[in-house]
Amino acid sequence: xxxxxxxxxxxxxxxxxxxxxxxxxxxxxxxxxxxxxxxxxxxxxxxxxxxxxxxxxxxxxxxxxxxxxxxxxxxxxxxxxxxxxxxxxxxxxxxxxxxxxxxxxxxxxxxxxxxxxxxxxxxxxxxxxxxxxxxxxxxxxxxxxxxxxxxxxxxxxxxxxxxxxxxxxxxxxxxxxxxxxxxxxxxxxxxxxxxxxxxxxxxxxxxxxxxxxxxxxxxxxxxxxxxxxxxxxxxxxxxxxxxxxxxxxxxxxxxxxxxxxxxxxxxxxxxxxxxxxxxxxxxxxxxxxxxxxxxxxxxxxxxxxxxxxxxxxxxxxxxxxxxxxxxxxxxxxxxxxxxxxxxxxxxxxxxxxxxxxxxxxxxxxxxxxxxxxxxxxxxx
Numbered sequence: 001x002x003x004x005x006x007x008x009x010x011x012x013x014x015x016x017x018x019x020x021x022x023x024x025x026x027x028x029x030x031x032x033x034x035x036x037x038x039x040x041x042x043x044x045x046x047x048x049x050x051x052x053x054x055x056x057x058x059x060x061x062x063x064x065x066x067x068x069x070x071x072x073x074x075x076x077x078x079x080x081x082x083x084x085x086x087x088x089x090x091x092x093x094x095x096x097x098x099x100x101x102x103x104x105x106x107x108x109x110x111x112x113x114x115x116x117x118x119x120x121x122x123x124x125x126x127x128x129x130x131x132x133x134x135x136x137x138x139x140x141x142x143x144x145x146x147x148x149x150x151x152x153x154x155x156x157x158x159x160x161x162x163x164x165x166x167x168x169x170x171x172x173x174x175x176x177x178x179x180x181x182x183x184x185x186x187x188x189x190x191x192x193x194x195x196x197x198x199x200x201x202x203x204x205x206x207x208x209x210x211x212x213x214x215x216x217x218x219x220x221x222x223x224x225x226x227x228x229x230x231x232x233x234x235x236x237x238x239x240x241x242x243x244x245x246x247x248x249x250x251x252x253x254x255x256x257x258x259x260x261x262x263x264x265x266x267x268x269x270x271x272x273x274x275x276x277x278x279x280x281x282x283x284x285x286x287x288x289x290x291x292x293x294x295x296x297x298x299x300x301x302x303x304x305x306x307x308x309x310x311x312x313x314x315x316x317x318x319x320x321x322x323x324x325x326x327x328x329x330x331x332x333x334x335x336x337x338x339x340x341x342x343x344x345x346x347x348x349x350x351x352x353x354x355x356x357x358x359x360x361x362x363x364x365x366x367x368x369x370x371x372x373x374x375x376x377x378x379x380x
């Protein structure tokens with residue numbers, strides 16, 4: 001039967017998809033809860049930016065250690081151990097609420113969760129043949145974005161001033177360890193390859209490499225300062241969840257159409273179009289900042305729709321330009337580039353928010369997209 005190979009491919013990675021769903025619910029919720037709680041504790045915007053950036057420092061280091069760790073203890077043990085570490089870390093947050101301690105927690109959490117992503121993607125790349133990998137990996141990305149959207153609805157279930165939402169995150173992190181533990185027999189025996197070097201990625205496609213870093217910057221700005229912007233704009237907890245949820249839902253809903261357009265029209269035109277529309281959406285956000293909550297929700301939807309799909313098209317652009325046997329190493333290298341870019345998002349937005357106020361959220365997204373447009377005008 002024609003559908004048998006695809007069905008077999010999904011059966012070989014069902015545990016990864018289910019585990020990733022639980023993990024992203026917990027991760028999406030914890031990012032909102034930590035950002036909102038830090039703002040309620042009157043941490044300065046610059047302090048919040050620095051604190052949240054440490055997550056991405058850990059995130060960027062993990063791909064460099066992934067081959068060693070997974071090679072030593074295996075995919076399942078890596079996922080289970082790191083999910084439990086993430087659970088313990090989020091449960092520790094309410095016990096000592098200080099920026100320095102939380103920065104340390106965020107670093108550990110970023111490192112642990114990034115190792116999980118490396119293990120997930122190595123599992124998919126090992127178990128799924130090349131001809132089916134694009135469809136399975138796209139499904140993996142949609143599961144991640146959809147469940148992070150779902151996480152936004154959970155923010156209104158508790159009060160970030162109390163431990164309840166932190167405990168909920170910890171419980172869901174633990175659930176992420178269950179599916180892979182039950183599917184140990186499906187796990188690969190080999191470790192992932194070393195990431196393709198950053199210099200090599202820029203040689204392959206300067207535009208795709210630079211846009212991947214800018215995607216990291218923009219994603220990190222939205223995830224870390226989106227909840228803070230919404231709170232300062234006057235949204236309650238349910239409204240903050242709606243603001244973030246609309247941005248994420250628009251992103252994953254447009255992922256497939258924009259990916260299809262890049263197949264038909266070419267990667268570079270679609271990357272340029274995403275950057276230009278993302279710039280326009282961000283400028284609309286700057287304009288809408290003081291024009292009511294409904295206008296802010298529209299701006300969040302537009303920004304999410306034309307920001308989140310950028311990374312996927314960049315990955316496809318790089319894969320078009322390299323040999324098939326190096327694609328797994330290139331994927332690891334792109335995760336590293338994305339993580340490096342993500343470090344700068346909270347730092348820059350934190351400093352800008354201190355100087356400009358909440359409008360800096362959309363202004364920094366506009367600056368990020370504008371940088372991408374300038375790079376696209378010079379490089380391919």
